Amino acid sequence: MSRWIDHTIWWHVYPLGFAGAPIRPTPEERALSPRLDRLLPWLDYLIELGANGLALGPIFQSESHGYDTLDFYRIDSRLGDDATFDHLARACQERGIHLMLDGVFNHVGVGHPHFQAALAGNDPAAEALFRIHRTEAGVHYDDFEGHQALPALNHDSPAVVDRVVDVMCHWLRRGASAWRLDAAYAVDPAFWAGVLPVVRERHPDAWFMGEVIHGDYTGFVEASTVDTVTQYELWKATWSSLADVNFYELDWCLKRHNELLESFIPATFVGNHDVTRVASKAGAGGAALAVALLMTVGGVPSVYYGDEQAFRGVKTETLGGDDEVRPALPAAPSGLAPQGAWMLRLHQDLIGLRRRHPWLVRARTEVTELDNPRLSYDAVGEEGQRLHVSLSLEPAPRAEVRAPGEEPLVVEPPAE
DSSP states (O other): OOGGGGGOOEEEEOHHHHTTOOSSOOTGGGSOOOGGGGGGGGHHHHHHHTOOEEEEOOOEEESSSSSSEEEEEEEOTTTOOHHHHHHHHHHHHHHTOEEEEEEOOSBOOTTOHHHHHHHHTOOHHHHTTBOEEEETTEEEEOEETTEEEEEBBOTTOHHHHHHHHHHHHHHHHTTOOEEEETTGGGSOHHHHHHHHHHHHHHOTTOEEEEOOOSSOHHHHHHHHOOSEEBOHHHHHHHHHHHHHTOHHHHHHHHHHHHHHHTTOOOEEESOOTTSOOHHHHHHHHHHHHHHHHHTTSSSEEEEETTGGGTOOOOOOSSTTTTGGGSOOOOSSGGGSOGGGHHHHHHHHHHHHHHHHOGGGGGOEEEEEEEETTEEEEEEEOTTSOEEEEEEEOSSSOEEEEEOTTSOOEEEOOOOO
């Protein structure tokens, strides 16, 4: 696995929302607009936060939210074009920022030209890319989790393997460093095992993170050859322990997390583009403790844009139900409201601590005190390094991190 990832902290951005692009655009709203450029004034903010990786949500031509791809080789016109991407990639490289792209390789949008050709039944090569079923009752096709607007690719097809390899290498050549594999759990791990070694032969430093929500994380990593998977178990235990004042759940999950670290380094997070923000789940105080946890346990952490400003947002299962957790940001960091400054400073302090103790990427946790409202643990490095973390929800949310030779880092969020 690429060693640069040991020192990477991602800032995760959903570009269409960040840049204020229309998510359900009219034909006129599809006109070329270089909105990816709006990220440029935020790259120094990313560095000031303490991060050094930019993880982008989908940027390829799509029908609406980006996960219904129409063309894997074309930047979405709502975001720009190849020149816009190259400008961003170059700006990242100049600052030492790694760039991760979102690869939606389980399915495409129903309007994808190859899928439309497959449905028409007069293009065998296109039809081989999908699972089309023709019966007396009509034409049917496999889709993603019952969403007919998202026809699934045929991952048994060598043509799909070749296409995904080519797409990944195309954008790695243009400046990407890593890929997030969307809905990786919905694909037979054998498919990834056929794709990723070929890509690694051409780009040996590339890093691959599979989206896996639950199940046998270690087994999936081994069978698929991905470098890591998304640690949803830890995410869930974090916010629910804080919201329910029940650290016993988190204690159980930290034991499981230690076991995972024996095999791979999990991708850790407390927020992303698919979930209600942690500040809405557990309050600003709970969100602050969640960040203290995120930055003191083993893993490759990511910060979802806005979480470092204590943004709130609730995801709902309705049309547009993701919009609230995928907001537009101002033209530059100077346009941010001052209310989130305390959370930004907390992120900077905790990321700074993690930078001073890079062994934390592989640290195990040893719980030393446990009660419903209190949890204390030692983060322990592979060479015996150690720092102590205490989390408390009563009488008010508070955390303290003690590292040898340093002043204690005390987290005391403002009262809500």
